[in-house]
Amino acid sequence: xxxxxxxxxxxxxxxxxxxxxxxxxxxxxxxxxxxxxxxxxxxxxxxxxxxxxxxxxxxxxxxxxxxxxxxxxxxxxxxxxxxxxxxxxxxxxxxxxxxxxxxxxxxxxxxxxxxxxxxxxxxxxxxxxxxxxxxxxxxxxxxxxxxxxxxxxxxxxxxxxxxxxxxxxxxxxxxxxxxxxxxxxxxxxxxxxxxxxxxxxxxxxxxxxxxxxxxxxxxxxxxxxx
Amino acid sequence: xxxxxxxxxxxxxxxxxxxxxxxxxxxxxxxxxxxxxxxxxxxxxxxxxxxxxxxxxxxxxxxxxxxxxxxxxxxxxxxxxxxxxxxxxxxxxxxxxxxxxxxxxxxxxxxxxxxxxxxxxxxxxxxxxxxxxxxxxxxxxxxxxxxxxxxxxxxxxxxxxxxxxxxxxxxxxxxxxxxxxxxxxxxxxxxxxxxxxxxxxxxxxxxxxxxxxxxxxxxxxxxxxxxxxxxxxxxxxxxxxxxxxxxxxxxxxxxxxxxxxxxxxxxxxxxxxxxxxxxxxxxxxxxxxxxxxxxxxxxxxxxxxxxxxxxxxxxxxxxxxxxxxxxxxxxxxxxxxxxxxxxxxxxxxxxxxxxxxxxxxxxxxxxxxxxxxxxxxxxxxxxxxxxxxxxxxxxxxxxxxxxxxxxxxxxxxxxxxxxxxxxxxxxxxxxxxxxxxxxxxxxxxxxxxxx
Numbered sequence: 169x170x171x172x173x174x175x176x177x178x179x180x181x182x183x184x185x186x187x188x189x190x191x192x193x194x195x196x197x198x199x200x201x202x203x204x205x206x207x208x209x210x211x212x213x214x215x216x217x218x219x220x221x222x223x224x225x226x227x228x229x230x231x232x233x234x235x236x237x238x239x240x241x242x243x244x245x246x247x248x249x250x251x252x253x254x255x256x257x258x259x260x261x262x263x264x265x266x267x268x269x270x271x272x273x274x275x276x277x278x279x280x281x282x283x284x285x286x287x288x289x290x291x292x293x294x295x296x297x298x299x300x301x302x303x304x305x306x307x308x309x310x311x312x313x314x315x316x317x318x319x320x321x322x323x324x325x326x327x328x329x330x331x332x333x334x335x336x337x338x339x340x341x342x343x344x345x346x347x348x349x350x351x352x353x354x355x356x357x358x359x360x361x362x363x364x365x366x367x368x369x370x371x372x373x374x375x376x377x378x379x380x381x382x383x384x385x386x387x388x389x390x391x392x393x394x
Numbered sequence: 395x396x397x398x399x400x401x402x403x404x405x406x407x408x409x410x411x412x413x414x415x416x417x418x419x420x421x422x423x424x425x426x427x428x429x430x431x432x433x434x435x436x437x438x439x440x441x442x443x444x445x446x447x448x449x450x451x452x453x454x455x456x457x458x459x460x461x462x463x464x465x466x467x468x469x470x471x472x473x474x475x476x477x478x479x480x481x482x483x484x485x486x487x488x489x490x491x492x493x494x495x496x497x498x499x500x501x502x503x504x505x506x507x508x509x510x511x512x513x514x515x516x517x518x519x520x521x522x523x524x525x526x527x528x529x530x531x532x533x534x535x536x537x538x539x540x541x542x543x544x545x546x547x548x549x550x551x552x553x554x555x556x557x558x559x560x561x562x563x564x565x566x567x568x569x570x571x572x573x574x575x576x577x578x579x580x581x582x583x584x585x586x587x588x589x590x591x592x593x594x595x596x597x598x599x600x601x602x603x604x605x606x607x608x609x610x611x612x613x614x615x616x617x618x619x620x621x622x623x624x625x626x627x628x629x630x631x632x633x634x635x636x637x638x639x640x641x642x643x644x645x646x647x648x649x650x651x652x653x654x655x656x657x658x659x660x661x662x663x664x665x666x667x668x669x670x671x672x673x674x675x676x677x678x679x680x681x682x683x684x685x686x687x688x689x690x691x692x693x694x695x696x697x698x699x700x701x702x703x704x705x706x707x708x709x710x711x712x713x714x715x716x717x718x719x720x721x722x723x724x725x726x727x728x729x730x731x732x733x734x735x736x737x738x739x740x741x742x743x744x745x746x747x748x749x750x751x752x753x754x755x756x757x758x759x760x761x762x763x764x765x766x767x768x769x770x771x772x773x774x775x776x777x778x779x780x781x782x783x784x785x786x787x788x789x790x791x792x793x794x795x796x797x798x799x800x801x802x803x804x805x806x807x808x809x810x811x812x813x814x815x816x817x818x819x820x821x822x823x824x825x826x827x828x829x830x831x832x833x834x835x836x837x838x839x840x841x842x843x844x845x
Contacts, residue, residue, distance in 0.1 A: 270675040322710065348711040352740035353679055355811070356747040362714040384668030 169284065170194045172213040174204030174230065175246065176222050184217065187273050188280070201225030208234050213241055215283055220247045220258075228261055235262045242283040246271075274339040274385040281336060296331040299391045301370065301378055303331055312374060322347060323366050330379065330389035339386040363387055402576075403569040410565030415558040422550030426543065433539050434514075438503055441516040441532050444474060448530060452478075452520060464489065473535035475513075481526040497531050506533075512540045575604050579611065591619035624791075631793040635677060639670040680810040684792065687817030694734035694821050701772065702728035705761050708739060712746050720755040721776075727763035729770045731841065733822055741818040742774070744811035745837050749776035752835065769824075769843045775836040786828045790816045 171188060175181040176199045185197045196213075198204045201224035208216055208230055216234070218227040225233075231243055245258050245266040258266055264286075265279050296303045300313045308324060310317045319327065325347045330338065340359040344350040347362075363379065371377045380388050400408070444467075451463040468474055468489050477497065478487040494508040498515055506513045514534040519527035582593050594615060595608040650663040686692050702725065709716075709723045716723045731738075742761075749759045757777040764771040781789070788794050793809040819826045824841035 268679075270678065272672065272675075322713070344711070349707065350711055350739060350743065351736055352743070353676065353683075354740070354743055354747070355676055356712075356715070356743065358712060358715050358747075361718050365714050365718070383665040384672055 169214050171215045173197045173217045175219045191277055205230045205233050209237055211239055216241055216243045218245055231261050274337045278342045298334050317369050334389045337382045337386045337388045403566050406569035407562045407566035411558040411562035414561040415554050418554045418557045437514040445518055475533040477531040479529050512537045575600050628792055639674050643667055643670050692821040694737050696732040697735050699731045699733050701731050701763050708742050715750055721753045722758045725761045729763050729765040737818045741815040744815045745774040749774055753778050770841050772839040773836050775834050781830040789828050
């Protein structure tokens with residue numbers, strides 16, 4: 169799993185590489201478009217993260233070259249300009265996703281993982297599990313330590329998302345988008361409340377907490393050693 | 395083409411001058427024609443009288459005395475000459491040697507010019523009853539008449555020229571003074587700048603033709619002034635809104651770095667900074683969204699939407715929040731609409747979020763959809779303390795908060811939500827307003843059916 173980052177801003181590039189490396193990816197960073205295009209065309213990468221404005225060749229040109237060469241490597245665009253035309257242009261050229269600066273790193277990480285997962289064949293699970301928490305996808309039932317827990321449909325969907333992406337920090341925007349299909353910037357604290365209510369049912373009565381808040385970034389479902 | 399570039403005063407002056415010239419020229423020509431006709435009439439009478447005398451002289455008198463009688467007859471009128479010719483056209487007699495060789499032959503009166511002298515010529519037979527009668531040709535010297543007429547013509551041209559010039563000058567003066575209100579308007583307009591948008595034209599001093607224009611001009615200035623004041627307030631607010639988190643970041647970071655600390659403190663500092671930064675990022679994104687709306691760049695898609703479905707999804711989204719606050723959510727009515735799903739969800743979500751924040755526990759938030767002939771009306775209403783009437787229009791102002799004191803914490807709202815909702819509704823060609831009375835606050839959205 170090697171990722172290519174083409175970003176000319178040294179600070180941004182550095183932090184992107186550091187963050188993605190620490191998240192377990194192998195990454196390569198280049199700062200100019202021409203080198204970026206050469207590397208991208210080698211076909212050695214699982215994902216390309218391209219800035220739009222680049223010296224040499226811009227992000228659009230690299231994308232065109234990659235798609236022109238018949239490669240279907242997923243491409244995630246980073247752009248400082250939130251112009252509708254840019255978005256449409258990028259998607260027409262075959263970009264898979266885009267993020268507008270300033271973006272949260274947890275958001276980028278979640279999108280990168282989604283894009284990488286897209287390629288792999290999703291095996292049909294019948295249940296999801298973490299520690300003593302078990303979610304039966306067929307009968308739509310949740311148990312913890314053998315004890316049945318009643319969840320509303322949305323709470324079930326939220327827990328399913330957390331379980332499927334256990335260990336990943338999921339930003340609030342991603343949760344709103346995946347569980348409620350709400351794809352807009354919102355400063356509402358609905359997600360906080362929904363997580364709190366889920367915790368009440370899943371975690372409160374048990375000594376080992378599974379849902380954790382990562383301040384300023386989002387929520388993660390994982391087993392932590394205390 | 396030239397007219398288009400001349401000043402209004404010059405244009406009016408030229409038109410005045412042209413009118414005067416045409417009128418005086420017409421009068422002059424008429425007068426000169428009339429006097430010429432009058433002269434011809436006088437000459438005719440005179441010549442007719444002479445003709446009778448001459449005929450008598452030539453008929454009654456013996457041939458030996460004829461010349462004497464003729465000379466006598468002609469001597470009484472110094473400017474009269476006579477030629478007698480035979481019926482075959484041969485010249486028999488000339489009273490003067492200076493007469494022209496050829497004379498007009500047509501009977502009756504005609505005019506002839508010869509050697510600097512003008513004549514009125516009258517041809518008539520000597521004997522009215524004889525077919526081959528000798529012809530009498532009387533010539534009356536009318537040079538002085540013609541001179542008079544020429545002088546008169548010169549006078550007319552002079553009058554035309556002078557009166558045109560005079561009206562041009564007077565017209566220019568009149569036009570300039572008549573157009574003074576326009577110049578005053580232009581002086582005011584030239585003095586308008588970002589600092590002096592409060593200048594206004596005195597509408598009551600304006601002539602009626604310009605009063606309306608002055609009114610519109612003033613209204614335009616008022617709108618500009620208002621927009622500019624809002625812009626100024628907006629920039630000041632942006633600076634203020636960013637200053638608080640920036641100052642927090644600066645202070646916190648500096649204090650953290652002043653001495654060695656346990657790892658946990660650094661983590662805490664970074665988390666706290668992260669919260670401030672996220673708040674700032676959200677603020678910048680919201681402001682960019684509003685800026686896009688202001689520049690008309692918010693272009694909603696036209697997807698067919700079931701409004702009831704959309705509202706239900708949003709109510710489901712807000713359900714945890716409502717249950718937590720012990721507020722009942724509900725929806726009435728349904729309608730179809732062409733619009734941008736994501737934008738409308740955002741607009742309604744801001745309204746619902748706002749409503750939930752101001753509804754007391756045990757209260758109610760209702761969404762009503764009314765399908766009307768010319769459009770649809772959607773209201774989001776919540777029970778709770780009413781908002782003072784004078785505050786209602788300000789709710790949509792940027793950074794406006796019902797509670798002026800800023801609360802600390804991540805759930806803090808920058809006060810742009812309702813402004814964004816308004817921008818989205820306007821981008822869909824609709825209007826939004828707020829009503830508040832008797833324990834209910836109601837946001838009313840009206841969307842046209844066809845945009």
